[in-house]
Structures are given as structure tokens and as C-alpha cells.
Amino acid sequence: MITRNNRGSYFSRFFILGSVFILFFIADLLLGSIIIPAGQVVSSLFSSAGAGETFHIIIMDFRLPKALTAVLTGAALSLSGLQMQTVFRNPLAGPYVLGISAGASLGVALFVMGFSTILSTAFISTSGSWSMALVAWAGSFLVLMLVLYVSVRVKDIMTILILGILFTSAVTAIVSILQYFSNESLLKAFIIWTMGSLGSVTWSQLAVLIPAVIAGIFLAFIKIKDLNAFLLGENYARSLGVSVISSRMIIFLSTSLLAGTITAFCGPIGFIGIAVPHICRVLFKTADHLVLVPAVLLTGGIVMLFSDIVSQLPGYQATLPVNSVTALIGIPIIIWMIVKNKKFVSVQ
Amino acid sequence: MRQENFFDIELFDLSVGYKQQRGVPVEVLNRLNFSAAHGEMVALIGSNGTGKSTLLRTIAGFQPWLAGDVRVGGKSIRSMGIKEMAQIISFVSTENIRVPNMTVFDLVAYGRFPYTNWMGSLTEDDRAVINSAIGMVGIKKLAHRSVLHISDGERQRAMIARALAQDTPVIILDEPTAYLDVSNKYEIFHLLQVMAADRNKTIILSTHDLNIAFREVDKLWMITENFSSQGAPEDAALKGWLDQLFQNEHIGFDTVEGGFFFKKKFRAKVKVIGDGVSMMWTLKALNRKGYQIVIEAEPDFTVHVKDNLWEYSSGLDNKKFENIYQLISFLDKQFGYNL
Structure with missing residues (x-):
């Protein structure tokens, strides 16, 4: 297990991260296409309907759900990335590169466009957030099981990553076919979804998002010790008394819940899942998941809040697709990591 | 524990x-x-x-x-x-x-x-x-x-x-x-x-x-x-x-x-005369190089081990060496490298 002899320095780092987190959360509420004065933000948050009716609506119905979504997205994707990196013992693993987000996309695409031939458009738009989440969970879990099936037989890191790319390509191909046959309004809805958006999440969707992400985080927390054991590989984990199969199943369930839910509501958002765990390993200099799990939750939230602020282009009317911003933030970190440790050729 | x-x-x-x-x-x-x-x-x-x-x-x-x-x-x-x-x-x-x-x-x-x-x-x-x-x-x-x-x-x-x-x-x-x-x-x-x-x-x-x-x-x-x-x-x-x-x-x-040892074909038969530690290490060296140590049989050559002096003799040929390495190098030339 892990030392934890520098408890004090961990606390101070968490304190700093926590402060940054609060700062970014407030900034995300303040900044947007119109700048709202801080006083108005506070009064909007704590009164039912104040003098500035418009400000109240913007804060309560747009910016607050968006900021919450950003926090949940960052936290959930980063945690699922951390879990994948540990279980696959692969520093490049993450929900996006392994095709797990693609699996969720497939579920959503089948649901939005595929069933439109069977079900009425009205049914799909009214059937609610839960069905959307369910199909995304099913899709991501399916891909995870495929990845697991392959990784038991193939130990080479690159092969697994290439397979992730192949899964993603296959999903893209299926989605293209669906797009070809679907009507214009559904197609548009789907295309906008793929661009990734934090802003489209409503309170009623948050009612699904929040409990699902909390459940995923809870599962990760109860498996913290097993996650540490997986760092040594399956054999050592087993010889230390971990029931590898059931433990891995729970971790995958958590990953699917986290990555699937986020993908269902915000679209595929890449690279946060790979990059944030590495930022945390550098910040905390530890391999202990008791430290890393809360660290990635906080840091993921911060990075996503930051991405959201950037994508809003404060003061301008236009917004950038948030997954472009996360890619531009995440990819340099991943490249730096590859250059830094030149040799991670295999899982062993 | x-x-x-x-x-x-x-x-x-x-x-x-x-x-x-x-x-x-x-x-x-x-x-x-x-x-x-x-x-x-x-x-x-x-x-x-x-x-x-x-x-x-x-x-x-x-x-x-x-x-x-x-x-x-x-x-x-x-x-x-x-x-x-x-x-x-x-x-x-x-x-x-x-x-x-x-x-x-x-x-x-x-x-x-x-x-x-x-x-x-x-x-x-x-x-x-x-x-x-x-x-x-x-x-x-x-x-x-x-x-x-x-x-x-x-x-x-x-x-x-x-x-x-x-x-x-x-x-x-x-x-x-x-x-x-x-x-x-x-x-x-x-x-x-x-x-x-x-x-x-x-x-x-x-x-x-x-x-x-x-x-x-x-x-x-x-x-x-x-x-x-x-x-x-x-x-x-x-x-x-x-x-x-x-x-x-x-x-x-x-x-x-x-x-364990690697079985080699013998290059030649040798009779070694001498005693003590020098004798033992000489035998080891000859053994390593694939010379068969004989006691009764007719040898191809003889090595006399004295204090820090190794004397090779074969028929009329006679040579002296200061250490085992020189002796072995000489033998290599005499009997070839092929095993």
C-alpha cells in the first residue's frame, strides 16, 4: 500500500486546488456573452426573483446548470480515465481513446436516429433523460467489455489503443449510415450533440446526471484499495486477495456510468480523461488512489470549468465547441507525457 | 515476522x-x-x-x-x-x-x-x-x-x-x-x-x-x-x-x-606432473581447453608444474612458461582451435 507520510503536504495541495475550484466556479458564473456583475450573481443565487429578472433567468436557468455540468463532466471523465489507466496499466488509456465514449455515442445515435423509423419523433423527444442515459450506459459498457475481452488476450499496449481507434471508426461508420437514412431535424439534433455542449443540459437532465455521477464516484471510492492493487497487475492483485473479476466489473460499471452519462448529455468530450490523471500525478507525486481519486475529481472540475470559460469567449456572442477546447488543452499534455517517458511499449 | x-x-x-x-x-x-x-x-x-x-x-x-x-x-x-x-x-x-x-x-x-x-x-x-x-x-x-x-x-x-x-x-x-x-x-x-x-x-x-x-x-x-x-x-x-x-x-x-560442464572433444592427451594448488589450477585450465588428462596412457605431451614455472615437453621439444595463460596460448597454437 502507499506511504501517506506526507499527509500535511497533501492537505495543503487540496486546499489550493479547492480554492482554485471555487474561484473558477464563480468566474464561470460571472463570465459569458454578457458580463453579469458579481452582486447580481449573488442576489440571483439566493433570491427567488430579484430586480434584474433577466439576470436571474440567465444565472439560474443557464449559467448555474452549465457550471454544474462542467464540474460533473470534468470530474466524471477524469475519474473514468484514472480507472482505465490503472486497470489497463496503460498511461494512454481513457474513455475517449479506448472507444468508450464512442460506445455511448453509438447508443445515443441508435436511439435518436435509429429508432426514429420505429418510434415517433415525439416519443423520442419526450421519453426523457433516463432513456438517453440508459442507451449511453449500455453502449459504453458494451465497448468496455470488448476492450476487456481483447486486453486479456493481447497484452501489447499499442494493439489495445489501435483497437480503441478501430472501435471508434466502426461506430463512426454505423453512425454515418444512420445519418444517411435519418430525417433532417433528427440529423441536426444529433450533429449538435456530437459537437459537445455543456450549455444544453437542463435541470431535469441534471436530475439524472447528478445521481449517476455520484453513484459512479461512490463505486470508485469503495474500490480504492483494489485500484491500488491493480497497479501491480492482475497476478499480484489476486495474490494479495483481490477477487479480480468482480472487482474489475465494479470498476467498469463505475466507468460506464461516469463516461456514459456524460457522453449522453454533453456529447463526446475527449482528452480530459487522459490528461487530468497525469496532471494529478505530477501535482501530488503519488500513485495512491486514496489521494488520486479526490484529486482528479477536483482537478477535472477545474479544467472543465476553465474550458467552459474559454469556449464562451467572454464578452463575445459566439461560443466554441467545448470538445475542441478540451482537445487543445489535453493533447499538449499527452504529447508532453509521451515525450517524457519515451518507453511505454507494453503493459508488462 | x-x-x-x-x-x-x-x-x-x-x-x-x-x-x-x-x-x-x-x-x-x-x-x-x-x-x-x-x-x-x-x-x-x-x-x-x-x-x-x-x-x-x-x-x-x-x-x-x-x-x-x-x-x-x-x-x-x-x-x-x-x-x-x-x-x-x-x-x-x-x-x-x-x-x-x-x-x-x-x-x-x-x-x-x-x-x-x-x-x-x-x-x-x-x-x-x-x-x-x-x-x-x-x-x-x-x-x-x-x-x-x-x-x-x-x-x-x-x-x-x-x-x-x-x-x-x-x-x-x-x-x-x-x-x-x-x-x-x-x-x-x-x-x-x-x-x-x-x-x-x-x-x-x-x-x-x-x-x-x-x-x-x-x-x-x-x-x-x-x-x-x-x-x-x-x-x-x-x-x-x-x-x-x-x-x-x-x-x-x-x-x-x-x-555442470560442456562436453568437449579432446584435443590431445596430456600428463601433468606436479603438486599443490598450482597443479590443481593447471589441471582445471587444461580441462577447460579440452585436453584429456591421462595418468597411465601414453600422452601427446607432458607438463611439469614447478613453483611458478610451467614446463612443456613433447618428444625433443621443450619450453618454459611463467604462467598458465602463456602455456595455454602456446598449446592453442600447437593443437589448433577447433574442438
Whole structure:
């Protein structure tokens, strides 16, 4: 297990991260296409309907759900990335590169466009957030099981990553076919979804998002010790008394819940899942998941809040697709990591 | 260490191998009847591909076997829970652990895993066990060094310390001395020998370092393609088992010297005259270079060993040398390099 002899320095780092987190959360509420004065933000948050009716609506119905979504997205994707990196013992693993987000996309695409031939458009738009989440969970879990099936037989890191790319390509191909046959309004809805958006999440969707992400985080927390054991590989984990199969199943369930839910509501958002765990390993200099799990939750939230602020282009009317911003933030970190440790050729 | 229970290991008609998804199971080894008592260090030997790792993985409970039984402390490991086994058997594999941000202490601390709470918090007691394990393998100075920045020998010691910290009566090690230099090999063997003898642990390891194993272990488990047998290393030597270990006619076991040698064709016959240590080393050198030492038969040449002087004579030819190297170099020219 892990030392934890520098408890004090961990606390101070968490304190700093926590402060940054609060700062970014407030900034995300303040900044947007119109700048709202801080006083108005506070009064909007704590009164039912104040003098500035418009400000109240913007804060309560747009910016607050968006900021919450950003926090949940960052936290959930980063945690699922951390879990994948540990279980696959692969520093490049993450929900996006392994095709797990693609699996969720497939579920959503089948649901939005595929069933439109069977079900009425009205049914799909009214059937609610839960069905959307369910199909995304099913899709991501399916891909995870495929990845697991392959990784038991193939130990080479690159092969697994290439397979992730192949899964993603296959999903893209299926989605293209669906797009070809679907009507214009559904197609548009789907295309906008793929661009990734934090802003489209409503309170009623948050009612699904929040409990699902909390459940995923809870599962990760109860498996913290097993996650540490997986760092040594399956054999050592087993010889230390971990029931590898059931433990891995729970971790995958958590990953699917986290990555699937986020993908269902915000679209595929890449690279946060790979990059944030590495930022945390550098910040905390530890391999202990008791430290890393809360660290990635906080840091993921911060990075996503930051991405959201950037994508809003404060003061301008236009917004950038948030997954472009996360890619531009995440990819340099991943490249730096590859250059830094030149040799991670295999899982062993 | 506080472990007080002693566990013997017994393999009854054990067949190990893999169950294929289709068709017949692949039997790697069959009908093994081996045993190891507590306080014994056992070396599993056999050439590459005979199934040593598979057997060790089976005893450690990583994979099911095909027939027979594995009993530890008189109880079949099939009936043991995974958590129970973690407190009875610890395993050291050949896998290279390279986790960033993990110190040697952290790695050894994994040994306490079966005893800690859900967060894996270490008690003072746990820390004492970990530190004593680190001390025992002699890597105290490295405790807070990253596992990425230690040598192979040091990492192997750390892995053994992890097994010691797990405080199990049985330790299984898959080639613990591979990739180590000679002095590290000897020290690891010695360390394990002490663990077995002083702490009554049952230690099973596989190895290719036969010459060291032969001098250090209490018992050999030998597997070859045709037969398997167990016994003291000396029994194995006496009964000529070791000669059969390799399916290779060029390698033999010297039952007198107690070591393996490469069988060479003799270049020439030599008679050596002299005594003492100089004589002994001269014989070794000539033996190494493939000259047959004769006593009664007619030699091709004669070497007289005197104090720091070697005299070669063959017929009328006569030469003197100051050291063995010069003598051997001269002989190489005389009798050619071809074996």
C-alpha cells in the first residue's frame, strides 16, 4: 500500500486546488456573452426573483446548470480515465481513446436516429433523460467489455489503443449510415450533440446526471484499495486477495456510468480523461488512489470549468465547441507525457 | 515476522495445463508427486518450456489444474478463499513493476494489503513489519527511492521484501535470480535460505542457476520432458538425474566436482606432473581447453608444474612458461582451435 507520510503536504495541495475550484466556479458564473456583475450573481443565487429578472433567468436557468455540468463532466471523465489507466496499466488509456465514449455515442445515435423509423419523433423527444442515459450506459459498457475481452488476450499496449481507434471508426461508420437514412431535424439534433455542449443540459437532465455521477464516484471510492492493487497487475492483485473479476466489473460499471452519462448529455468530450490523471500525478507525486481519486475529481472540475470559460469567449456572442477546447488543452499534455517517458511499449 | 503457522506443500498426482475453449485440455505436466516441508527451500529446475512457471502459477492458485490436488498445510487450495490464500501464500513473479511515483516502501507496503482496512491505512504495527522486511533484504537506504530508479537486483529484493511483509508461511518465487549478477544471485539465494531455515517458511522457487541452487537449496524438484523427480541435490547428483536434465548430449554433470560442464572433444592427451594448488589450477585450465588428462596412457605431451614455472615437453621439444595463460596460448597454437 502507499506511504501517506506526507499527509500535511497533501492537505495543503487540496486546499489550493479547492480554492482554485471555487474561484473558477464563480468566474464561470460571472463570465459569458454578457458580463453579469458579481452582486447580481449573488442576489440571483439566493433570491427567488430579484430586480434584474433577466439576470436571474440567465444565472439560474443557464449559467448555474452549465457550471454544474462542467464540474460533473470534468470530474466524471477524469475519474473514468484514472480507472482505465490503472486497470489497463496503460498511461494512454481513457474513455475517449479506448472507444468508450464512442460506445455511448453509438447508443445515443441508435436511439435518436435509429429508432426514429420505429418510434415517433415525439416519443423520442419526450421519453426523457433516463432513456438517453440508459442507451449511453449500455453502449459504453458494451465497448468496455470488448476492450476487456481483447486486453486479456493481447497484452501489447499499442494493439489495445489501435483497437480503441478501430472501435471508434466502426461506430463512426454505423453512425454515418444512420445519418444517411435519418430525417433532417433528427440529423441536426444529433450533429449538435456530437459537437459537445455543456450549455444544453437542463435541470431535469441534471436530475439524472447528478445521481449517476455520484453513484459512479461512490463505486470508485469503495474500490480504492483494489485500484491500488491493480497497479501491480492482475497476478499480484489476486495474490494479495483481490477477487479480480468482480472487482474489475465494479470498476467498469463505475466507468460506464461516469463516461456514459456524460457522453449522453454533453456529447463526446475527449482528452480530459487522459490528461487530468497525469496532471494529478505530477501535482501530488503519488500513485495512491486514496489521494488520486479526490484529486482528479477536483482537478477535472477545474479544467472543465476553465474550458467552459474559454469556449464562451467572454464578452463575445459566439461560443466554441467545448470538445475542441478540451482537445487543445489535453493533447499538449499527452504529447508532453509521451515525450517524457519515451518507453511505454507494453503493459508488462 | 510473527507468522507462527507452518505449512507443508504436497502435490498429489497433479496434472497442470490449460483448458482450451474447444477440444482437449493441453497437459503441460502430468502426475507430479512433489512435496516441500516447512523450513525447506525447494528449487524447481528444468529446461525452458517444461512448464515451471505453469506449475508455480498453479500452486499459487492463479490457474486451475487438470487433475490431482495441491495441498497446503494439509488442505486443498481449491477449498481456500482468495483472501485466505493471500495470508498463506505470497508470490513473486518475473514481472517488472514500474509504477511512477511509487517508492520502495510503497511497494513493500503492498504486502500488508490482506490485513489493512478498505482504505488501506497502515497501522504502526504494519509499518514495523514493512520496515523490518526492508531491513532484512538490505535495502534500507532505498526505502524512499522511486521504484523506477533502482537496479534489477534492488527491485528483486524489494519484491522479496513485499512477500516477507505479507507474512505468509509459504513463498513462491518465479525465477527470482534471473537478470541478476552473480553476487546478487548468491545473496538472494542465501537470504531465502535464511528465511526458510530461521522462520520456518516453505519456499519454492524456479531457477536456471543450477550451480548456485545445487549448493544452497534443501531439495530439488526436477521436471524434464520424460520424468519428474525430487530429492536432495546430492541425491540428484548420485542418481545421475542431473545428466538427463538437458536433452543435450554436450552438457553433463560432473558428479565429483558437483557442477555442470560442456562436453568437449579432446584435443590431445596430456600428463601433468606436479603438486599443490598450482597443479590443481593447471589441471582445471587444461580441462577447460579440452585436453584429456591421462595418468597411465601414453600422452601427446607432458607438463611439469614447478613453483611458478610451467614446463612443456613433447618428444625433443621443450619450453618454459611463467604462467598458465602463456602455456595455454602456446598449446592453442600447437593443437589448433577447433574442438
